[in-house]
Amino acid sequence: MTTSPVAGLLLAAGGGLRLGGRPKALLTYRGRLFVDLAAEALRAAGCAPVHVVLGAAAPEVRTRAALTGCAVVENPDWPTGMGSSLRAGLASLPAAAGAALVALVDQPRIGAAAMRRVAGAYRSPAGLAAAAYGGRRGHPVLIGAQHFAGVCAGARGDVGARGYLRGREVALVECGDVAAPDDVDEPGDLVDLPT
Structure with missing residues (x-):
């Protein structure tokens, strides 16, 4: 398997409670599953x-999604929140990874161009970077391997790396010209996605 200093990590375990229990990985945008769009974007970005x-409906996601070439990590603790998925994902990465580019499955308008820009900010395992939209920090987030333990220690409930990153130097990479950070959390968010 080809490797680069930057591994891709897609968090796609959510059950979509505010979407009536529709797992976010199985939502579609422009005829494609959210999980397929995001995994393909990470690969196209060179990760x-x-x-x-995966978590909610993992067997169905495995059956329906085109995750060839991806390592699938099942998080049995996904109902406890995104923190457990981030911990499981970081723990699953090979020791040789210099950093993880962390993307969220519920942002279908963040594609390979933005992911490539943020991955390109990698300089060393000590680095931290994140996409910015109009100067405001968002996803994906590049976490250098030297930070994995600290991020995992603080990732609890629905808190991922946010607490750990607060107060640390995070390089912002403007992506507002190539992506939109819309989260799909409620039924109206799906309706509002441009076709």
């Missing part, structure tokens, strides 16, 4: 390997 963390 290798790409690990995908």
Whole structure:
């Protein structure tokens, strides 16, 4: 398997409670599953390997999604929140990974162009970077391997790396010209996606 200093990590375990229990990985945008769009974008951005963390409806996602070439990580603790998925995903990465580019499955308008820009900010395992939209920090987030333990220690409930990153130097990479950070959390968010 091809590797790069930057591994891709897609968090796709959510059950979509505010979407009536529709797992976000199985939502579609322009005829494609959210999970397929995001995993493909990470691969196209040059991330290798790409690990995908599943939880809600994992057997159905495995059956329906085109995750060939991705390592699938099942998180049995997904109901406890995104923090457990981030911990499981980071723990699954190979020791040789210099950093993880962390993407969220519920942002279908963040594609390979933005992911490539943020991955390109990698300089060393000590680095931290994130996409910015109009100067405001968002996803994906590049986490250098030297930060994995600290991020995992603080990732609890629905808190991922946010607490750990607060107060640390994070390089912002403007992506507002190539992507939109819309989260799909409620039924209206799906309706509002441009066709």
